[in-house]
Amino acid sequence: MENGATGSPRGALVVLEGLDRSGKTSQASGLLTYLEGQGLSAELWRFPDRNTCVGQMISSYLSNESELDDRTIHLLFSANRWEKRTLMESKLRSGTTLIVDRYSYSGVAFSSAKGLDIEWCKGPEKGLLAPDLVAYLDVPPEKAAERGGYGGERYEQLEFQKKVAQHYEMLHDLTWKTVDACLPMEEVAKQLREIVMDCVANCQKGKPLVELWQR
Numbered sequence: 256m257e258n259g260a261t262g263s264p265r266g267a268l269v270v271l272e273g274l275d276r277s278g279k280t281s282q283a284s285g286l287l288t289y290l291e292g293q294g295l296s297a298e299l300w301r302f303p304d305r306n307t308c309v310g311q312m313i314s315s316y317l318s319n320e321s322e323l324d325d326r327t328i329h330l331l332f333s334a335n336r337w338e339k340r341t342l343m344e345s346k347l348r349s350g351t352t353l354i355v356d357r358y359s360y361s362g363v364a365f366s367s368a369k370g371l372d373i374e375w376c377k378g379p380e381k382g383l384l385a386p387d388l389v390a391y392l393d394v395p396p397e398k399a400a401e402r403g404g405y406g407g408e409r410y411e412q413l414e415f416q417k418k419v420a421q422h423y424e425m426l427h428d429l430t431w432k433t434v435d436a437c438l439p440m441e442e443v444a445k446q447l448r449e450i451v452m453d454c455v456a457n458c459q460k461g462k463p464l465v466e467l468w469q470r
């Protein structure tokens with residue numbers, strides 16, 4: 256992607272991805288504290304956003320309180336991102352950096368791991384804002400499973416997570432940076448801070464905002 260000053264200064268769209276128990280949520284909140292400490296405007300977002308009506312349907316599916324067809328739940332996850340798109344763009348354009356715990360890559364990796372066609376899975380994500388950086392917290396599925404156990408939600412099973420890891424690999428593009436999530440937490444945090452600050456600087460210089468999956 257071009258880094259030239261071709262647009263107005265804006266916040267960065269930073270996405271954290273990885274398997275369940277890869278440490279995304281802890282690292283995302285550490286990053287937010289760091290960015291705010293640097294005097295930057297930043298917010299922590301997460302998908303699914305369980306606070307909306309669509310998010311509540313997703314939440315009840317994940318906790319096995321409801322059953323939904325695989326394509327239906329895929330489209331709900333996507334709708335949950337679409338309902339936040341306008342707000343996301345206005346935050347970024349007003350200079351706020353967003354640290355987002357999971358995004359479209361989770362959508363595609365988890366649904367395609369169930370056997371849905373990967374291109375079909377990308378379809379409804381097209382036109383959402385493309386992240387400036389995807390930090391992939393890389394942890395072997397076996398290691399993740401050992402970390403204090405899973406929370407008992409749908410998908411939190413070793414065999415399925417192995418498939419998800421394979422599907423994540425198919426999604427790597429130029430915006431991805433892989434961080435070894437088996438390193439001590441503070442080392443992971445340090446590496447994340449470096450790549451995120453680099454990305455924030457590029458966005459302040461006016462890196463253009465583009466859409467998924469157009470490149």
Ligand code: NYM
Binds near residue numbers: 302303333359361410
């Ligand atoms: N998940 C998350 C999907 O299957 N599709 C999506 O689009 C997103 C954003 O939801 N196991 C899955 C991945 C997780 C689960 O996320 C709930 P979290 O971050 O564990 O609350």
Ligand code: MG
Binds near residue numbers: 275276408
């Ligand atoms: Mg989880």
